[in-house]
Amino acid sequence: MTLLTPELRDLISSGPLAHLTTINADGSPQVSVIWIGLDGDDVVSGHMARNVKVRNVERDPRVVLSFDAPRVPGAFLAEYAVLRATATVTPGGAWDLLNNLTKVYTSPDAEFPGPKGDGFILRYSIDRVGGVGPWAAH
Amino acid sequence: MTLLTPELRDLISSGPLAHLTTINADGSPQVSVIWIGLDGDDVVSGHMARNVKVRNVERDPRVVLSFDAPRVPGAFLAEYAVLRATATVTPGGAWDLLNNLTKVYTSPDAEFPGPKGDGFILRYSIDRVGGVGPWAAH
Numbered sequence: 094m095t096l097l098t099p100e101l102r103d104l105i106s107s108g109p110l111a112h113l114t115t116i117n118a119d120g121s122p123q124v125s126v127i128w129i130g131l132d133g134d135d136v137v138s139g140h141m142a143r144n145v146k147v148r149n150v151e152r153d154p155r156v157v158l159s160f161d162a163p164r165v166p167g168a169f170l171a172e173y174a175v176l177r178a179t180a181t182v183t184p185g186g187a188w189d190l191l192n193n194l195t196k197v198y199t200s201p202d203a204e205f206p207g208p209k210g211d212g213f214i215l216r217y218s219i220d221r222v223g224g225v226g227p228w229a230a231h
Numbered sequence: 232m233t234l235l236t237p238e239l240r241d242l243i244s245s246g247p248l249a250h251l252t253t254i255n256a257d258g259s260p261q262v263s264v265i266w267i268g269l270d271g272d273d274v275v276s277g278h279m280a281r282n283v284k285v286r287n288v289e290r291d292p293r294v295v296l297s298f299d300a301p302r303v304p305g306a307f308l309a310e311y312a313v314l315r316a317t318a319t320v321t322p323g324g325a326w327d328l329l330n331n332l333t334k335v336y337t338s339p340d341a342e343f344p345g346p347k348g349d350g351f352i353l354r355y356s357i358d359r360v361g362g363v364g365p366w367a368a369h
Contacts, residue, residue, distance in 0.1 A: 110309055112262070116259070120258060153258070199306070
């Protein structure tokens, strides 16, 4: 059973800025704001370098992805999603994924401007969905 | 010296949804999306109950607050702020703060609909500011 409802898939596909929380070696929280996409029932992100968030996931796969839905003026509770997930790191494929996401996050005919390379894919298996909106189980 | 530049103060005062990351007892990340305001050079938030994020801060004061700036269509890098902070919990004052923030986050003449009570204030002393935007030191 997937936790990704059609409404949540639509929100992810619309290109929300995703706040990725990982855990540093000293136990403190680390937050990076990233682009995300869907691959089947998983969420994925691409990273050209083995940076701190990638190394953190290799040490501790427990992460959170959270992102806002579009704001509705005057609404008392703004909608957002909080996804608890287990992340895995796979080498390769990052540039192609980032190039695809550039079309969502920047403009339909834009190309990812970074140099081509392999990089790393982070794949998020969703364990729980929370937040405010039709995707949140309460 | 404050890390809160005028641009960052303006962004906070505009009512961004703030993603508050704390650390659970088992070392995993916990993310709540909250309202925030300014009090001098600190960021503050109000909570009517001693919920999991308040208890997490009592155990480990290392937190991150992250929030999006308004999106600019076609911009390659969307602006956002990531604030590493040390949080403290103070009893009382939550309803009044939340009532003030309701005017920012909902509408200027709205009242906080929750029952009056003391609650807790979380106060964030900012240790480092990152992200993309004029507030980010790189």
